[in-house]
Amino acid sequence: MGDSRTVTASGALIRDDADRVLLVRPTYKPGWEIPGGAAENGESPLEACLRELREELALAPPVPLRLLVADWVPAGDRPGGMRWIFDAGVLTPELIGALRLPPAELSGYEFVSADQVPDYMPPRRARRVETALNALKRGCPVYLEAGEEPGL
Structure with missing residues (x-):
């Protein structure tokens, strides 16, 4: 039975x-992710993103965050819900050099094409x-369902 x-x-x-693109390697699951994570109770998606950047990378983004993607993910083996991606800008070499990862949560990062x-x-x-x-x-956010643009 799936997680509802x-x-x-x-x-x-x-x-x-x-x-x-900056990807991070979590210690608690296999694979790579973009920086971020789950919102805490009462926290907006934007607040969650900013908090996660502080916690995961010791980073205050160099630009105001802008919404790029809203993706509705249906429940399955893992919880469903909304997944949001915000544009956090381009990091200078100095900002990249200042990134600090929490070793209990992230084992590394990499920039990939x-x-x-x-x-x-x-x-x-x-x-x-x-x-x-x-x-x-394109300069405008996109709505997805399960990672795909809905064909309505």
């Missing part, structure tokens, strides 16, 4: 000056990041 809970989670699309993202993440999450990159270029 719902969770709001927010992530940040962060790039370097070569337009590569857009075409490498599917090598690091499951297909649904990789599509969400690809959609965020496209939304950034």
Whole structure:
């Protein structure tokens, strides 16, 4: 039986000056993620993203966060709910050098090109990041359901 809970989670699309995407490696599960995590009780998606960036990377984004993707994920083996991706800008080499990872939560980070993202993440999450990159270029956020644009 699937998990019927719902969770709001927010992530940040962060790039370097070569337009590569920042991914982090959690210690508590396999694979890579964009920085972010679940919202705490009463916390907005934006507040959750900012808190996670402080906690995971000791980072205050260099730009105001802008919504790129809202993705409704149905419940399954894991909780469903909304997943949000915000644009957190481009990090200078100085900001990259100042990143600090909590060793109990993250074992590393890497900047990867857009075409490498599917090598690091499951297909649904990789599509969400690809959609965020496209939304950034188009200048408008995108709504998804289960990682796909709904064909209404």
